[in-house]
Amino acid sequence: MIKTIIRVDNLCKKYNDKEVVDNLSFSAEAGDVIGLIGPNGAGKSTTMKIITRLISKSSGDIYINGQQLDNNSNVISRDVGFTSESPSFYNYLTGIQNLKLIANLYPNVDMDRIRSLLEFVGLTEAANKKVKAYSTGMKQRLGLARALLNRPKVIILDEPTNGLDPQGMREIYQLISKLAKEEKVTVIISSHLLYYLEKICNKIIVINHGKTVYYGNTEKIYEVSKELYKVITNDTEKVLKRLFEIEEYEVITSDFDSVTVSMSNSTREDLMNLLDDLELEDQDIIKIDPTLEDIFLMLVKEEPYEKVV
Numbered sequence: 001m002i003k004t005i006i007r008v009d010n011l012c013k014k015y016n017d018k019e020v021v022d023n024l025s026f027s028a029e030a031g032d033v034i035g036l037i038g039p040n041g042a043g044k045s046t047t048m049k050i051i052t053r054l055i056s057k058s059s060g061d062i063y064i065n066g067q068q069l070d071n072n073s074n075v076i077s078r079d080v081g082f083t084s085e086s087p088s089f090y091n092y093l094t095g096i097q098n099l100k101l102i103a104n105l106y107p108n109v110d111m112d113r114i115r116s117l118l119e120f121v122g123l124t125e126a127a128n129k130k131v132k133a134y135s136t137g138m139k140q141r142l143g144l145a146r147a148l149l150n151r152p153k154v155i156i157l158d159e160p161t162n163g164l165d166p167q168g169m170r171e172i173y174q175l176i177s178k179l180a181k182e183e184k185v186t187v188i189i190s191s192h193l194l195y196y197l198e199k200i201c202n203k204i205i206v207i208n209h210g211k212t213v214y215y216g217n218t219e220k221i222y223e224v225s226k227e228l229y230k231v232i233t234n235d236t237e238k239v240l241k242r243l244f245e246i247e248e249y250e251v252i253t254s255d256f257d258s259v260t261v262s263m264s265n266s267t268r269e270d271l272m273n274l275l276d277d278l279e280l281e282d283q284d285i286i287k288i289d290p291t292l293e294d295i296f297l298m299l300v301k302e303e304p305y306e307k308v309v
């Protein structure tokens with residue numbers, strides 16, 4: 001039987017009468033990687049902090065490995081590990097010393113566990129260096145090792161690649177994937193790097209203003225998309241103006257030389273005719289497969305281009 005490792009039912013958090021998390025529900029099994037995505041201020045960090053019990057919920061239920069998390073309990077659930085966008089350490093202690101300090105809080109974490117985690121995150125050679133000499137990426141990896149010390153069933157990663165270079169980002173995402181596949185840890189990760197989330201998450205939650213606008217399997221999210229076309233043009237402003245005049249066309253994103261547009265009932269030919277009327281010097285229309293970023297922008301769209309044109 002497949003066991004649910006985390007279940008969140010109708011979670012709500014209010015600040016001054018404003019629902020910043022509004023009826024969030026989801027569940028995950030061992031080895032699931034859930035991407036929590038949303039614009040700035042959507043409620044991602046608040047959700048994660050409630051699950052790690054850094055803050056209390058207003059209402060709703062959270063079950064970890066069958067046990068209900070309770071606002072009033074002082075004990076941080078042993079089954080939940082957490083690392084933030086900028087994990088802090090004792091800078092004048094080495095990586096291994098920092099882990100030993102935390103390991104002392106737990107009954108069953110020995111040196112073998114510490115060493116194997118350092119190896120897992122690729123810090124064996126740097127283990128005896130002071131953390132002040134670590135790069136941002138190394139600190140993130142040490143944060144991951146620290147969060148895993150107590151063999152949590154769920155790990156919560158809030159923007160774990162902030163400030164990392166592309167190589168560092170890739171390393172962290174590879175580690176997360178490995179963690180889920182090989183160790184069967186359930187991962188809940190928030191990030192704005194949708195390119196990577198698309199690759200590693202098997203479930204996605206999109207929230208906007210605290211409300212869930214999508215929750216489901218990653219591959220299913222593409223079904224919410226209409227046909228997408230990229231208009232290549234040297235006059236994006238003219239194209240945007242025209243498209244905004246017709247409700248049928250929904251501008252998803254625009255670049256200096258292209259506009260991505262979705263439409264429900266029109267054909268490529270309709271779009272071509274519309275562009276011909278604009279008498280642009282140079283134009284092309286390409287049908288594109290939507291990326292997670294395109295779908296995300298569709299789901300949380302709030303007329304972001306009105307001000308640009």
Ligand SMILES: Nc1ncnc2c1ncn2[C@@H]1O[C@H](COP(=O)(O)OP(=O)(O)OP(=O)(O)O)[C@@H](O)[C@H]1O
Pocket residue numbers: 015020038039040041042043044045046047
């Ligand atoms: N302690 C607080 N008191 C009042 N409002 C708060 C508090 N903490 C967060 N908020 C508000 O709750 C909303 C959600 O914030 P949260 O930090 O969860 O968003 P987020 O999705 O993590 O955003 P980001 O991508 O910018 O990190 C925001 O409107 C924020 O201003």
